[in-house]
Amino acid sequence: MSIKPIEFENGVCRMIDQRLLPAQEVWLDYRDYRSVAEAIQTMVVRGAPAIGVAAAFGAAFAAAEIEAEDFAMFESQFEECCAVLAATRPTAVNLFWALDRMKSVAKANQKLSLPDLRQVLLDEALTIAEDDDQINRTMGAHGQVLFPDKANILTHCNAGALATGGYGTALGVIRAAVEAGKQIEVFADETRPFWQGARLTAWELMQDDIPVTVICDNMAGYLMQQGRVDAVIVGADRITANGDVANKIGTYTVAVLAKEHGIPFYVAAPMSTIDLSLTDGSQIPIEERDPREVTHCGDTQLAPDGVKVYNPAFDVTPSHLVTAIITERGVVQGDYLNGLKALAQ
Numbered sequence: 001m002s003i004k005p006i007e008f009e010n011g012v013c014r015m016i017d018q019r020l021l022p023a024q025e026v027w028l029d030y031r032d033y034r035s036v037a038e039a040i041q042t043m044v045v046r047g048a049p050a051i052g053v054a055a056a057f058g059a060a061f062a063a064a065e066i067e068a069e070d071f072a073m074f075e076s077q078f079e080e081c082c083a084v085l086a087a088t089r090p091t092a093v094n095l096f097w098a099l100d101r102m103k104s105v106a107k108a109n110q111k112l113s114l115p116d117l118r119q120v121l122l123d124e125a126l127t128i129a130e131d132d133d134q135i136n137r138t139m140g141a142h143g144q145v146l147f148p149d150k151a152n153i154l155t156h157c158n159a160g161a162l163a164t165g166g167y168g169t170a171l172g173v174i175r176a177a178v179e180a181g182k183q184i185e186v187f188a189d190e191t192r193p194f195w196q197g198a199r200l201t202a203w204e205l206m207q208d209d210i211p212v213t214v215i216c217d218n219m220a221g222y223l224m225q226q227g228r229v230d231a232v233i234v235g236a237d238r239i240t241a242n243g244d245v246a247n248k249i250g251t252y253t254v255a256v257l258a259k260e261h262g263i264p265f266y267v268a269a270p271m272s273t274i275d276l277s278l279t280d281g282s283q284i285p286i287e288e289r290d291p292r293e294v295t296h297c298g299d300t301q302l303a304p305d306g307v308k309v310y311n312p313a314f315d316v317t318p319s320h321l322v323t324a325i326i327t328e329r330g331v332v333q334g335d336y337l338n339g340l341k342a343l344a345q
Protein backbone atom coordinates (compact mmCIF):
# COMPACT_ATOMS: atom_id res chain seq x y z
CA MET A 1 0.00 0.00 0.00
CA SER A 2 2.81 2.63 0.62
CA ILE A 3 1.60 5.92 2.05
CA LYS A 4 1.87 9.31 0.28
CA PRO A 5 3.31 11.67 2.97
CA ILE A 6 2.21 14.80 1.08
CA GLU A 7 -1.25 15.39 -0.37
CA PHE A 8 -2.74 18.47 -2.08
CA GLU A 9 -6.47 19.16 -2.24
CA ASN A 10 -8.63 22.27 -2.48
CA GLY A 11 -5.68 24.62 -2.15
CA VAL A 12 -4.31 22.92 0.96
CA CYS A 13 -1.09 20.88 1.24
CA ARG A 14 -1.46 18.16 3.88
CA MET A 15 1.63 16.48 5.33
CA ILE A 16 1.83 13.70 7.86
CA ASP A 17 3.89 14.84 10.86
CA GLN A 18 6.74 12.33 10.70
CA ARG A 19 8.08 13.50 14.06
CA LEU A 20 5.09 11.83 15.76
CA LEU A 21 5.21 8.46 13.96
CA PRO A 22 4.80 5.65 14.81
CA ALA A 23 2.87 6.59 17.96
CA GLN A 24 0.52 9.09 16.31
CA GLU A 25 -0.69 9.62 12.74
CA VAL A 26 -1.27 13.40 12.64
CA TRP A 27 -1.78 15.30 9.37
CA LEU A 28 -0.97 19.02 9.29
CA ASP A 29 -2.42 21.53 6.80
CA TYR A 30 -0.22 24.07 4.98
CA ARG A 31 -1.36 27.11 2.98
CA ASP A 32 1.76 29.34 2.75
CA TYR A 33 5.42 29.02 1.86
CA ARG A 34 6.83 30.07 5.21
CA SER A 35 5.02 27.34 7.11
CA VAL A 36 6.14 24.82 4.47
CA ALA A 37 9.72 26.03 5.00
CA GLU A 38 9.32 25.46 8.74
CA ALA A 39 7.92 21.97 8.11
CA ILE A 40 11.03 21.08 6.09
CA GLN A 41 13.47 22.54 8.61
CA THR A 42 11.78 20.90 11.63
CA MET A 43 11.44 17.58 9.74
CA VAL A 44 7.68 17.33 9.82
CA VAL A 45 8.46 16.24 6.26
CA ARG A 46 11.87 14.73 5.51
CA GLY A 47 13.63 12.58 2.96
CA ALA A 48 15.32 14.06 -0.09
CA PRO A 49 12.56 13.54 -2.69
CA ALA A 50 9.78 14.43 -0.24
CA ILE A 51 11.63 17.64 0.64
CA GLY A 52 11.68 18.49 -3.08
CA VAL A 53 7.94 17.86 -3.40
CA ALA A 54 7.20 19.97 -0.31
CA ALA A 55 9.40 22.80 -1.58
CA ALA A 56 7.59 22.76 -4.92
CA PHE A 57 4.23 23.23 -3.18
CA GLY A 58 5.84 25.91 -1.02
CA ALA A 59 6.91 27.75 -4.16
CA ALA A 60 3.40 27.43 -5.59
CA PHE A 61 2.00 28.96 -2.39
CA ALA A 62 4.53 31.78 -2.70
CA ALA A 63 3.36 32.52 -6.24
CA ALA A 64 -0.22 32.70 -5.00
CA GLU A 65 0.74 35.35 -2.42
CA ILE A 66 2.76 37.61 -4.73
CA GLU A 67 1.10 40.73 -6.15
CA ALA A 68 3.11 42.20 -9.03
CA GLU A 69 2.48 44.57 -11.96
CA ASP A 70 4.89 42.77 -14.28
CA PHE A 71 6.97 39.59 -14.46
CA ALA A 72 10.18 41.28 -13.38
CA MET A 73 8.51 42.35 -10.14
CA PHE A 74 6.96 38.88 -9.72
CA GLU A 75 10.25 37.10 -10.39
CA SER A 76 12.14 39.22 -7.88
CA GLN A 77 9.67 38.39 -5.09
CA PHE A 78 9.39 34.75 -6.18
CA GLU A 79 13.17 34.33 -5.95
CA GLU A 80 13.12 35.78 -2.43
CA CYS A 81 10.45 33.28 -1.36
CA CYS A 82 12.34 30.39 -2.96
CA ALA A 83 15.46 31.52 -1.09
CA VAL A 84 13.58 31.09 2.20
CA LEU A 85 12.69 27.52 1.20
CA ALA A 86 16.27 26.88 -0.02
CA ALA A 87 17.69 27.94 3.35
CA THR A 88 15.88 25.18 5.26
CA ARG A 89 18.29 22.23 4.79
CA PRO A 90 21.56 22.22 2.79
CA THR A 91 22.34 18.59 1.91
CA ALA A 92 19.47 17.07 -0.10
CA VAL A 93 19.95 18.38 -3.64
CA ASN A 94 16.30 17.54 -4.48
CA LEU A 95 15.27 20.70 -2.60
CA PHE A 96 17.30 22.90 -4.93
CA TRP A 97 16.40 20.82 -7.99
CA ALA A 98 12.69 21.38 -7.29
CA LEU A 99 13.06 25.12 -6.64
CA ASP A 100 15.19 25.60 -9.78
CA ARG A 101 12.53 23.73 -11.78
CA MET A 102 9.77 25.99 -10.38
CA LYS A 103 11.80 29.13 -11.19
CA SER A 104 12.47 27.87 -14.72
CA VAL A 105 8.79 27.17 -15.29
CA ALA A 106 7.91 30.66 -14.08
CA LYS A 107 10.40 32.23 -16.49
CA ALA A 108 9.19 30.08 -19.38
CA ASN A 109 5.62 31.31 -18.74
CA GLN A 110 6.40 34.96 -18.05
CA LYS A 111 3.96 36.17 -20.72
CA LEU A 112 0.98 34.69 -18.88
CA SER A 113 -1.33 36.71 -16.70
CA LEU A 114 -0.58 36.44 -12.98
CA PRO A 115 -3.56 34.13 -12.29
CA ASP A 116 -2.56 31.84 -15.17
CA LEU A 117 1.09 31.85 -14.06
CA ARG A 118 0.02 30.85 -10.57
CA GLN A 119 -1.98 27.93 -11.97
CA VAL A 120 0.93 26.77 -14.15
CA LEU A 121 3.21 26.72 -11.09
CA LEU A 122 0.70 24.79 -9.01
CA ASP A 123 0.32 22.29 -11.86
CA GLU A 124 4.13 21.91 -11.95
CA ALA A 125 4.23 21.13 -8.23
CA LEU A 126 1.47 18.54 -8.69
CA THR A 127 3.45 17.02 -11.59
CA ILE A 128 6.61 16.79 -9.47
CA ALA A 129 4.63 14.96 -6.78
CA GLU A 130 2.88 12.58 -9.20
CA ASP A 131 6.04 11.84 -11.23
CA ASP A 132 7.99 10.90 -8.07
CA ASP A 133 5.74 7.94 -7.34
CA GLN A 134 6.18 6.53 -10.86
CA ILE A 135 9.93 7.23 -10.81
CA ASN A 136 10.23 5.15 -7.63
CA ARG A 137 8.26 2.25 -9.12
CA THR A 138 10.48 2.24 -12.21
CA MET A 139 13.58 2.40 -9.98
CA GLY A 140 12.20 -0.50 -7.96
CA ALA A 141 11.81 -2.61 -11.08
CA HIS A 142 15.43 -1.93 -12.10
CA GLY A 143 16.79 -2.66 -8.64
CA GLN A 144 14.82 -5.69 -7.50
CA VAL A 145 16.60 -8.02 -9.93
CA LEU A 146 19.71 -7.55 -7.79
CA PHE A 147 18.03 -9.28 -4.82
CA PRO A 148 17.95 -13.08 -4.69
CA ASP A 149 14.85 -14.83 -3.38
CA LYS A 150 14.86 -15.35 0.41
CA ALA A 151 17.27 -12.42 0.88
CA ASN A 152 17.95 -10.65 4.18
CA ILE A 153 18.38 -6.94 3.39
CA LEU A 154 19.77 -4.35 5.78
CA THR A 155 18.76 -0.72 5.35
CA HIS A 156 19.70 2.50 7.15
CA CYS A 157 17.41 5.44 7.92
CA ASN A 158 14.16 5.74 5.96
CA ALA A 159 14.27 5.88 2.20
CA GLY A 160 10.69 4.76 1.86
CA ALA A 161 7.32 6.13 0.85
CA LEU A 162 7.56 8.60 3.77
CA ALA A 163 10.78 10.02 2.27
CA THR A 164 9.37 10.42 -1.22
CA GLY A 165 6.15 11.11 -3.09
CA GLY A 166 5.17 7.53 -2.22
CA TYR A 167 6.54 3.97 -2.71
CA GLY A 168 10.14 4.85 -1.79
CA THR A 169 13.62 4.55 -3.23
CA ALA A 170 15.53 1.96 -1.18
CA LEU A 171 12.27 0.62 0.27
CA GLY A 172 10.77 0.87 -3.23
CA VAL A 173 13.34 -1.65 -4.44
CA ILE A 174 12.39 -3.88 -1.51
CA ARG A 175 8.67 -3.45 -2.28
CA ALA A 176 9.31 -4.31 -5.94
CA ALA A 177 11.21 -7.47 -4.95
CA VAL A 178 8.29 -8.55 -2.75
CA GLU A 179 5.82 -7.74 -5.54
CA ALA A 180 7.98 -9.90 -7.84
CA GLY A 181 7.28 -12.80 -5.46
CA LYS A 182 10.57 -12.84 -3.56
CA GLN A 183 10.70 -13.57 0.17
CA ILE A 184 12.52 -10.55 1.61
CA GLU A 185 13.29 -9.96 5.27
CA VAL A 186 14.52 -6.52 6.30
CA PHE A 187 16.82 -5.45 9.10
CA ALA A 188 16.25 -1.76 9.85
CA ASP A 189 18.94 0.22 11.64
CA GLU A 190 17.24 2.38 14.25
CA THR A 191 19.26 5.33 12.89
CA ARG A 192 20.07 7.61 15.78
CA PRO A 193 19.64 10.41 16.61
CA PHE A 194 16.36 11.01 14.73
CA TRP A 195 15.37 7.31 14.72
CA GLN A 196 14.04 7.24 11.12
CA GLY A 197 14.68 3.50 10.91
CA ALA A 198 13.02 2.39 14.14
CA ARG A 199 10.18 4.91 13.87
CA LEU A 200 9.50 5.21 10.13
CA THR A 201 10.98 2.28 8.18
CA ALA A 202 9.64 -0.28 10.65
CA TRP A 203 6.21 1.40 10.61
CA GLU A 204 6.05 1.53 6.80
CA LEU A 205 7.14 -2.08 6.27
CA MET A 206 4.75 -3.42 8.92
CA GLN A 207 1.92 -1.55 7.16
CA ASP A 208 2.83 -3.60 4.06
CA ASP A 209 3.33 -6.89 5.96
CA ILE A 210 7.01 -6.98 4.94
CA PRO A 211 8.99 -8.76 7.70
CA VAL A 212 11.20 -6.24 9.48
CA THR A 213 13.53 -6.43 12.47
CA VAL A 214 14.78 -3.28 14.16
CA ILE A 215 18.39 -3.28 15.33
CA CYS A 216 20.52 -0.69 17.10
CA ASP A 217 22.98 1.00 14.76
CA ASN A 218 25.90 -0.63 16.60
CA MET A 219 24.53 -4.14 15.88
CA ALA A 220 24.90 -4.01 12.06
CA GLY A 221 28.50 -5.28 12.09
CA TYR A 222 27.72 -8.24 14.34
CA LEU A 223 24.74 -9.19 12.11
CA MET A 224 27.02 -9.15 9.06
CA GLN A 225 29.69 -11.13 10.88
CA GLN A 226 27.05 -13.82 11.59
CA GLY A 227 26.37 -14.03 7.84
CA ARG A 228 22.79 -12.81 8.28
CA VAL A 229 22.89 -9.95 5.74
CA ASP A 230 22.78 -10.70 2.01
CA ALA A 231 22.75 -7.08 0.81
CA VAL A 232 22.51 -3.51 2.03
CA ILE A 233 20.35 -0.88 0.32
CA VAL A 234 20.07 2.79 1.27
CA GLY A 235 18.75 6.03 -0.20
CA ALA A 236 20.73 9.20 -0.87
CA ASP A 237 20.50 12.92 -0.40
CA ARG A 238 23.09 13.88 -2.97
CA ILE A 239 25.29 11.87 -5.33
CA THR A 240 28.24 13.62 -7.01
CA ALA A 241 29.60 13.06 -10.51
CA ASN A 242 32.12 10.45 -9.33
CA GLY A 243 29.50 8.43 -7.44
CA ASP A 244 30.22 9.62 -3.90
CA VAL A 245 27.02 9.41 -1.85
CA ALA A 246 25.76 11.72 0.90
CA ASN A 247 23.19 9.98 3.04
CA LYS A 248 22.01 9.77 6.64
CA ILE A 249 24.78 9.74 9.25
CA GLY A 250 25.92 6.18 9.82
CA THR A 251 25.64 5.15 6.17
CA TYR A 252 29.42 5.34 5.68
CA THR A 253 29.91 3.05 8.69
CA VAL A 254 27.52 0.48 7.22
CA ALA A 255 29.28 0.72 3.83
CA VAL A 256 32.69 0.03 5.40
CA LEU A 257 31.25 -2.95 7.30
CA ALA A 258 29.62 -4.29 4.13
CA LYS A 259 32.95 -4.05 2.28
CA GLU A 260 34.72 -5.89 5.09
CA HIS A 261 32.17 -8.71 4.89
CA GLY A 262 31.93 -8.89 1.09
CA ILE A 263 28.26 -7.80 1.15
CA PRO A 264 26.89 -5.75 -1.80
CA PHE A 265 26.08 -2.13 -0.86
CA TYR A 266 23.41 -0.59 -3.11
CA VAL A 267 22.22 3.00 -3.32
CA ALA A 268 18.78 3.76 -4.76
CA ALA A 269 18.13 7.35 -5.86
CA PRO A 270 16.24 9.24 -8.56
CA MET A 271 18.13 11.32 -11.13
CA SER A 272 17.01 14.43 -9.19
CA THR A 273 19.40 13.34 -6.40
CA ILE A 274 22.41 13.24 -8.72
CA ASP A 275 24.41 16.49 -8.72
CA LEU A 276 26.85 16.42 -11.64
CA SER A 277 27.94 19.97 -10.78
CA LEU A 278 29.99 18.54 -7.91
CA THR A 279 33.02 16.42 -8.79
CA ASP A 280 33.24 14.55 -5.50
CA GLY A 281 31.69 14.18 -2.06
CA SER A 282 34.05 16.60 -0.32
CA GLN A 283 32.03 19.40 -1.89
CA ILE A 284 28.66 18.32 -0.42
CA PRO A 285 27.39 20.64 2.37
CA ILE A 286 26.69 18.53 5.47
CA GLU A 287 23.87 19.74 7.69
CA GLU A 288 24.52 19.97 11.41
CA ARG A 289 21.42 19.88 13.55
CA ASP A 290 20.28 20.82 17.06
CA PRO A 291 22.43 19.14 19.77
CA ARG A 292 19.20 18.33 21.61
CA GLU A 293 18.53 15.63 19.01
CA VAL A 294 21.55 13.82 20.51
CA THR A 295 21.22 14.74 24.19
CA HIS A 296 17.50 14.02 24.50
CA CYS A 297 14.94 11.45 23.38
CA GLY A 298 11.73 13.37 23.82
CA ASP A 299 11.82 14.58 27.43
CA THR A 300 14.37 11.95 28.49
CA GLN A 301 17.84 13.44 28.99
CA LEU A 302 20.63 11.21 27.64
CA ALA A 303 23.69 13.38 28.31
CA PRO A 304 24.75 15.92 30.94
CA ASP A 305 23.65 19.54 30.63
CA GLY A 306 26.30 21.62 28.88
CA VAL A 307 28.17 18.69 27.32
CA LYS A 308 29.73 19.36 23.91
CA VAL A 309 27.79 17.74 21.04
CA TYR A 310 28.61 17.11 17.38
CA ASN A 311 25.47 16.32 15.36
CA PRO A 312 26.13 15.99 11.60
CA ALA A 313 22.91 14.74 9.97
CA PHE A 314 24.73 13.12 7.02
CA ASP A 315 28.00 11.53 6.00
CA VAL A 316 29.59 10.77 2.63
CA THR A 317 30.25 7.25 1.37
CA PRO A 318 33.08 7.19 -1.20
CA SER A 319 32.12 5.59 -4.49
CA HIS A 320 34.59 2.69 -4.13
CA LEU A 321 32.39 1.35 -1.33
CA VAL A 322 29.25 1.48 -3.52
CA THR A 323 28.44 -1.71 -5.44
CA ALA A 324 25.81 -0.10 -7.67
CA ILE A 325 23.65 3.00 -7.95
CA ILE A 326 20.04 2.24 -8.89
CA THR A 327 18.04 4.95 -10.65
CA GLU A 328 14.83 5.13 -12.66
CA ARG A 329 16.98 5.23 -15.82
CA GLY A 330 18.91 2.08 -14.95
CA VAL A 331 21.69 0.70 -12.76
CA VAL A 332 25.26 2.02 -12.79
CA GLN A 333 28.22 0.00 -11.53
CA GLY A 334 31.95 0.69 -11.42
CA ASP A 335 32.58 3.64 -13.73
CA TYR A 336 30.23 6.12 -12.07
CA LEU A 337 31.73 9.18 -13.75
CA ASN A 338 30.79 8.04 -17.24
CA GLY A 339 27.83 5.95 -16.15
CA LEU A 340 26.01 8.76 -14.35
CA LYS A 341 26.84 11.21 -17.12
CA ALA A 342 25.36 8.81 -19.67
CA LEU A 343 22.16 8.40 -17.64
CA ALA A 344 21.81 12.17 -17.37
CA GLN A 345 21.96 12.70 -21.18
Ligand SMILES: CSC[C@H]1O[C@H](OP(=O)(O)O)[C@H](O)[C@@H]1O
Pocket residue numbers: 046047048049156157158159160163164169170196234235236237247248249313
Ligand atom coordinates in the same frame (compact mmCIF):
# COMPACT_ATOMS: atom_id res chain seq x y z
C1 LIG B 1 14.87 8.72 -0.20
S1 LIG B 1 15.21 9.65 1.21
C2 LIG B 1 16.85 10.02 1.11
C3 LIG B 1 17.48 10.29 2.45
O1 LIG B 1 16.89 11.39 3.21
C4 LIG B 1 16.96 11.07 4.61
O2 LIG B 1 17.45 12.12 5.41
P1 LIG B 1 16.44 12.94 6.40
O3 LIG B 1 15.57 11.91 7.09
O4 LIG B 1 17.36 13.67 7.35
O5 LIG B 1 15.68 13.87 5.49
C5 LIG B 1 17.92 9.91 4.66
O6 LIG B 1 19.26 10.35 4.49
C6 LIG B 1 17.45 9.15 3.43
O7 LIG B 1 18.26 8.09 3.08
